[in-house]
Amino acid sequence: GAVVSQHPSWVICKSGTSVKIECRSLDFQATTMFWYRQFPKQSLMLMATSNEGSKATYEQGVEKDKFLINHASLTLSTLTVTSAHPEDSSFYICSARTGTNSPLHFGNGTRLTVT
């Protein structure tokens, strides 16, 4: 149980374009999902907390207008990287859990390369 599916697993895009990443909880409902970013040889950094039916909560230093998050249903959250630049190239990972203090279950991640 507690499977999180993320799509796509990798994407290459040109600078200035936008990229949408989907995160789905397959066998449970997730009122809250979390988006992380990981640069090479660094740990996971929380970008934002996605709340179903309301605005996302962004961590300090994360531009909400650049990283658009939509959590339209209890099983789907999307992250859109708008006007992507090479410095946005990273490993983006979504996660969800069944309860407030339950373990986080991660999607397989999306490797974004902006050329």
Added chain:
Amino acid sequence: QKEVEQNSGPLSVPEGAIASLNCTYSDRGSQSFFWYRQYSGKSPELIMFIYSNGDKEDGRFTAQLNKASQYVSLLIRDSQPSDSATYLCAVISDAGGTSYGKLTFGQGTILTVHP
């Protein structure tokens, strides 16, 4: 002081030995503690979670929690080369407000098990 600190390693142990991974945390009110394993280029996978003081065993893995010392550890018995990965300690803050339920990761410990 970082919220969650791990000995960054790298830690190298011979096959069959016990690997000991350590983690300290700063928020004394934290209640939930997790260990994740991350292979290179992959997303984290849950290894263990522990909520109460003491030891929790699952197969070759034992998590140990000491809330008074704000310390959590992971022991891997009979280490195998396939255990070679980065191990992430994660803590759910009990700070309340927007931080409630937020999972904070340590920087990770790289473990290498050599044949």
